[in-house]
Amino acid sequence: MYKLFNKNENTKNREISKNNKVDKGDICLDLFKDGADIKIENLNLFYNKFQALHNVNMQINDKEITSLIGPSGCGKSTLLKSINRMNDLVNGCRIEGTIEIAGRDVYSKDLDIGVLRKNVGMVFQKPNPFAMSIYDNITYAPRTFGVKDKTQLDEIVRTSLEKAAMWDEVKDCLGKSAMSLSGGQQQRLCIARCLSAQPKIILMDEPTSALDPISTGKIEDLCLQLKDRFSIVMVTHNMQQALRISDKTSFFLMGEMIEMGNTREVFENPKDNRTEDYITGRFG
Amino acid sequence: MEKSLKEKCMKLLYASSAFLGIAVVVVITIFLLSMGLPSMFEIGFFKFLFGTKWNPVNNEFGILPMIVNTIIVTAFSGLIGVTIGRFTAIFICYFVRPKLKKILMQLVQLLAGIPSVLFGFFGVQVLVPLFSALSSSGVGYGVMTSSIILGIMILPTVISISVTSLENADPLHIEGALALGASREQSIFKVAVPSAKTGLMSAAILGIGRAVGETMAIVMVSGNIPDFATSFFQGIRTLTGNIVLEMSYAEGLHEGALVATGVVLFVMILCVTVGLNVYKTKSGKIKKGKSIVIDKCVGTGNPQYVLSRSKEKAMKGFSLGCTSMTMISLVGIVLFILVMGVPHLSFDFVFGSFEYGGAITLLPSIVTTLMLIGLTVLMSVPIGVMTAIFLCEYTKNDSKFVKIVRMSIETLAGIPSIIFGLFGMMFFCELIGMGYSIMAGALTLTLMNLPTIIRTTEQAILEVPQSLREASYALGVGKTTTIFRIVLPSAMGGILNGVILSIGRIVSESAVVLFTVGSTKSMPTSPMSSGISLAVYMYILAGEGLHVNEAYGAAVVLLAIVFIINLASNFTKKFAQRKNIKI
Ligand SMILES: Nc1ncnc2c1ncn2[C@@H]1O[C@H](COP(=O)(O)OP(=O)(O)OP(=O)(O)O)[C@@H](O)[C@H]1O
Ligand SMILES: [Mg+2]
Numbered sequence: 002m003y004k005l006f007n008k009n010e011n012t013k014n015r016e017i018s019k020n021n022k023v024d025k026g027d028i029c030l031d032l033f034k035d036g037a038d039i040k041i042e043n044l045n046l047f048y049n050k051f052q053a054l055h056n057v058n059m060q061i062n063d064k065e066i067t068s069l070i071g072p073s074g075c076g077k078s079t080l081l082k083s084i085n086r087m088n089d090l091v092n093g094c095r096i097e098g099t100i101e102i103a104g105r106d107v108y109s110k111d112l113d114i115g116v117l118r119k120n121v122g123m124v125f126q127k128p129n130p131f132a133m134s135i136y137d138n139i140t141y142a143p144r145t146f147g148v149k150d151k152t153q154l155d156e157i158v159r160t161s162l163e164k165a166a167m168w169d170e171v172k173d174c175l176g177k178s179a180m181s182l183s184g185g186q187q188q189r190l191c192i193a194r195c196l197s198a199q200p201k202i203i204l205m206d207e208p209t210s211a212l213d214p215i216s217t218g219k220i221e222d223l224c225l226q227l228k229d230r231f232s233i234v235m236v237t238h239n240m241q242q243a244l245r246i247s248d249k250t251s252f253f254l255m256g257e258m259i260e261m262g263n264t265r266e267v268f269e270n271p272k273d274n275r276t277e278d279y280i281t282g283r284f285g
Numbered sequence: 286m287e288k289s290l291k292e293k294c295m296k297l298l299y300a301s302s303a304f305l306g307i308a309v310v311v312v313i314t315i316f317l318l319s320m321g322l323p324s325m326f327e328i329g330f331f332k333f334l335f336g337t338k339w340n341p342v343n344n345e346f347g348i349l350p351m352i353v354n355t356i357i358v359t360a361f362s363g364l365i366g367v368t369i370g371r372f373t374a375i376f377i378c379y380f381v382r383p384k385l386k387k388i389l390m391q392l393v394q395l396l397a398g399i400p401s402v403l404f405g406f407f408g409v410q411v412l413v414p415l416f417s418a419l420s421s422s423g424v425g426y427g428v429m430t431s432s433i434i435l436g437i438m439i440l441p442t443v444i445s446i447s448v449t450s451l452e453n454a455d456p457l458h459i460e461g462a463l464a465l466g467a468s469r470e471q472s473i474f475k476v477a478v479p480s481a482k483t484g485l486m487s488a489a490i491l492g493i494g495r496a497v498g499e500t501m502a503i504v505m506v507s508g509n510i511p512d513f514a515t516s517f518f519q520g521i522r523t524l525t526g527n528i529v530l531e532m533s534y535a536e537g538l539h540e541g542a543l544v545a546t547g548v549v550l551f552v553m554i555l556c557v558t559v560g561l562n563v564y565k566t567k568s569g570k571i572k573k574g575k576s577i578v579i580d581k582c583v584g585t586g587n588p589q590y591v592l593s594r595s596k597e598k599a600m601k602g603f604s605l606g607c608t609s610m611t612m613i614s615l616v617g618i619v620l621f622i623l624v625m626g627v628p629h630l631s632f633d634f635v636f637g638s639f640e641y642g643g644a645i646t647l648l649p650s651i652v653t654t655l656m657l658i659g660l661t662v663l664m665s666v667p668i669g670v671m672t673a674i675f676l677c678e679y680t681k682n683d684s685k686f687v688k689i690v691r692m693s694i695e696t697l698a699g700i701p702s703i704i705f706g707l708f709g710m711m712f713f714c715e716l717i718g719m720g721y722s723i724m725a726g727a728l729t730l731t732l733m734n735l736p737t738i739i740r741t742t743e744q745a746i747l748e749v750p751q752s753l754r755e756a757s758y759a760l761g762v763g764k765t766t767t768i769f770r771i772v773l774p775s776a777m778g779g780i781l782n783g784v785i786l787s788i789g790r791i792v793s794e795s796a797v798v799l800f801t802v803g804s805t806k807s808m809p810t811s812p813m814s815s816g817i818s819l820a821v822y823m824y825i826l827a828g829e830g831l832h833v834n835e836a837y838g839a840a841v842v843l844l845a846i847v848f849i850i851n852l853a854s855n856f857t858k859k860f861a862q863r864k865n866i867k868i
Binding site: 087115116130146191195197 | 289681750752753755756757758759760761762763766770771774775
């Protein structure tokens with residue numbers, strides 16, 4: 002499948018890109034050309050004998066921000082990780098049901114897991130940049146996908162950092178170690194690194210919980226900007242954050258999806274008592 | 286799909302390096318048994334094990350004296366080394382300031398790197414004349430000198446493992462006892478030390494294992510008379526000595542008998558290792574819960590947990606005494622060799638070109654040593670690193686294969702160098718037909734160094750944060766790339782340190798090199814030529830008696846190399862630590 006990026010493909014890209022700046026550093030390998038709706042049906046997930054998710058059904062729309070809320074241990078991260086199959090790395094994890102993105106079964110045998118993850122990016126709770134330069138952090142994924150051309154890589158670095166709203170901050174020190182950045186900058190670099198793979202969907206697992214309010218604000222703004230081009234699924238413990246930025250909110254409790262709807266509605270007019278209890282702070 | 290084929294191939298590659306570890310242990314065992322057992326039965330099993338006469342000329346091959354001597358020397362050296370080592374560890378852990386502790390531990394590490402031929406040489410030059418003047422028999426060789434030298438040699442092993450286990454013992458125990466009104470000494474000797482019992486015991490057993498297998502130093506100071514030891518001052522011979530002394534010219538049944546001696550030694554070491562494992566698993570089970578009770582008792586005045594004032598002082602004084610002894614013996618040996626050797630150093634002596642019948646020069650031996658290091662590192666690092674990758678990144682810990690791999694590595698680590706030497710000589714030199722050659726030596730040293738490389742690499746890989754791997758996988762990057770671009774670079778400092786440690790072992794090693802590379806003093810021209818390593822050359826110069834000054838000179842050069850390796854190791858350790866903190 003990686004053959005998709007042979008040389009012809011790359012040169013074609015460059016020809017097109019002369020006219021169009023944004024496309025200049027395109028990697029291709031798109032799985033989900035038209036839309037990236039996620040449809041989850043009857044999802045049950047087990048860690049060995051423990052069932053972490055119970056019959057979850059939900060629809061996540063393209064170019065929207067969906068937040069997942071719920072008390073600690075209710076399975077938010079687990080759900081997120083089953084969308085890009087990071088759960089495959091966990092010993093004893095077993096999945097029933099289906100997850101489809103744009104109509105393609107995520108767990109089907111002929112879907113290459115690498116290509117899937119390239120299309121479904123992930124940002125973690127704690128910033129985890131590689132111990133390399135800023136530049137190398139961002140070119141890491143494209144390079145492994147076969148992009149060798151220096152100008153193309155430069156272009157990817159620039160557009161990724163621009164999209165992550167930190168190009169101006171770091172454009173003069175791309176060779177600096179990513180470790181020397183502040184926590185908030187590191188997290189935005191991780192977002193830029195995620196964007197460098199040119200995903201369609203971005204999964205974020207409490208991306209701001211380790212950050213100060215200013216950095217948090219920056220990342221929230223960033224999410225709102227990115228929404229035009231990506232679907233974002235975000236786990237958050239911060240109700241205000243969910244309210245501020247998300248279009249849809251879904252509430253989880255003990256591995257079950259209790260309620261999902263437009264964010265305003267869920268917060269102002271929850272259908273389920275448990276949702277109301279949680280939002281008004283009566284538990285969790 | 287092409288991608289997943291590549292991943293599968295890589296996994297197969299890693300698994301086969303891991304398998305190599307098992308294969309080596311199996312082959313060594315089978316090979317030794319198949320060469321040794323027939324001779325043992327030809328001689329007669331009981332006649333061999335319990336015969337009291339070793340006289341190859343008359344076809345008498347009884348090794349009981351050697352077995353008994355080995356046990357005696359091991360016991361005495363163990364007594365010296367374990368006692369001094371343990372109390373030194375206690376002193377270093379609890380009675381000195383952190384800065385001094387660091388310095389002392391560095392000294393211990395240095396002591397660990399000193400080649401055994403240097404210890405032997407020191408014994409011959411200092412202790413043997415000393416005791417021959419003091420003893421009534423007028424003989425300086427024997428149990429006394431051997432035990433002291435061996436005791437000093439196992440100190441680093443005992444100290445470093447003891448210190449680690451004391452550090453890992455719960456600091457809350459001491460604080461708890463102190464809070465209950467116990468004095469500091471009381472808390473240390475009655476609470477902290479007992480709670481680290483398992484670790485201290487492992488340290489002792491590992492030290493003793495080293496003593497059983499030690500060869501070159503013991504050959505130099507034991508006197509080498511194949512008879513029962515009846516006094517402290519009388520020439521004796523141990524199992525290892527028996528093999529080294531006669532292997533080079535033995536033939537037929539004689540050779541078989543020597544290999545059989547190796548088998549006996551192998552079995553003895555195996556018993557020590559197995560005993561250690563049994564002990565560890567057993568005490569691991571009962572450990573929890575007990576020490577809390579002790580805590581509670583300390584403050585209550587229960588006599589079992591009380592130390593009288595005078596006893597407190599005596600214990601502390603004894604620890605101080607042991608620490609001084611450790612440090613004096615280390616610094617003493619190093620200084621002695623420097624003082625005696627430096628005046629004999631000259632450019633021509635170290636770097637002069639070799640001529641037959643000309644003046645002694647170390648250059649060929651230095652070149653040989655470098656070639657040994659280069660070839661061994663070239664072979665052992667890839668295999669060792671791949672095995673470690675397999676163990677860390679590809680397996681669940683409970684799989685049977687992994688358990689067997691780990692057990693093999695542990696066994697391999699416990700095999701004394703003389704057994705490797707024996708195996709290398711018979712397998713690479715004779716069976717495969719390499720003859721005495723640097724290549725045969727490097728292959729044998731590779732087997733010997735695998736456990737070091739595997740363990741340090743594994744440690745380093747485990748320290749790489751899981752979040753970095755996750756970040757890489759989440760980008761859609763495959764396992765192989767993740768390992769090579771993310772995991773290994775982060776683990777580089779630790780891996781490098783392992784490589785440096787094994788370089789130190791190669792420089793110090795003499796038994797293996799003597800058996801597989803030979804003792805040709807001329808310049809090696811290719812990996813297939815025979816040669817002499819610096820350590821072996823020093824051994825031979827010291828043994829010939831004609832060139833004692835040159836031996837001192839060679840010893841200084843050897844020491845200098847060990848110092849440099851030590852420095853390099855410290856440097857890489859710091860480098861590795863810095864990198865990890867940042868992440
Ligand atoms: N690798 C694992 N093995 C076994 N059980 C796990 C594993 N990971 C998570 N769990 C369990 O699955 C349940 C859901 O975990 P998950 O991490 O998805 O919760 P969460 O909603 O993300 O919580 P938090 O808000 O604290 O991050 C928890 O009960 C947890 O103990
Ligand atoms: Mg979580």
